[in-house]
Amino acid sequence: MDNWKIAILGDGGVGKTALAVQTNLFCYFATYDPTIEDAYRKQWVVDNRMCLTEIIDTAGQEDFQTLRDQWVREGQGFIFVYSITSRSTFERLETFWQSVQRVKRGNPIFMLVGNKSDMTWEREVSQNEGNNCARQFGCGFIETSAKTAKNVEDVFASVVCALRRSRNGKVGSPREKKSPGRCVIL
Numbered sequence: 001m002d003n004w005k006i007a008i009l010g011d012g013g014v015g016k017t018a019l020a021v022q023t024n025l026f027c028y029f030a031t032y033d034p035t036i037e038d039a040y041r042k043q044w045v046v047d048n049r050m051c052l053t054e055i056i057d058t059a060g061q062e063d064f065q066t067l068r069d070q071w072v073r074e075g076q077g078f079i080f081v082y083s084i085t086s087r088s089t090f091e092r093l094e095t096f097w098q099s100v101q102r103v104k105r106g107n108p109i110f111m112l113v114g115n116k117s118d119m120t121w122e123r124e125v126s127q128n129e130g131n132n133c134a135r136q137f138g139c140g141f142i143e144t145s146a147k148t149a150k151n152v153e154d155v156f157a158s159v160v161c162a163l164r165r166s167r168n169g170k171v172g173s174p175r176e177k178k179s180p181g182r183c184v185i186l
Helices: 016-025 062-074 087-091 093-103 127-137 152-167
Strands: 002-010 037-046 049-058 077-083 109-115 140-143
Touching (some): 002 016, 002 093, 002 152, 016 037, 016 049, 016 077, 016 109, 016 152, 062 093, 077 087, 077 093, 087 093, 087 127, 093 109, 109 127, 109 152, 140 152
Parallel strands (some): 002 077, 109 140
Antiparallel strands (some): 037 049
16 A cells, blocks of 8 residues: 655645545535644545555645745645635745745646635636646646535545656656547447
8 A cells, every 4th residue: 555645735715624624524614724734644545556645734824934844845745725716825826836846856746726616606716727827837737626525536536646657657747637538430
């Protein structure tokens, strides 16, 4: 069984804890309680293989810059989260990306997540902007809703798959899932 440490990075209030809780406990808490650091362990099957993930839920506030470097050192994969309802959380992604680039060597595995996709009426960041940012960072992108659990498990599974590929010498961050080609004969 393989073991992976995945750090979730992003501004405060974007839903980092909600994503971690949803993938581990399959529930959603609507209250916001700022996190300094929590860790969640989950043993599960990804691509028919058992694995253990430790999800490091980090603080998004700027006051915790020193701790962020420690979380980046410990992490093997990274999930950058912003809220689709807050342009400022999207604009601060560069700060988190630079932290990983500064602390980690090689080609770190990471994924970009636009959370709160259930709140489209409050959208401030388009899906196209998320895709463009992911291309700039060289990573995969997906929109999620921690509240409804939409795409939440897919995020973590994609990062685990990319970590496995990188361990086997096939470097690359997770990409957004594409549906398989289909041949239709009429």
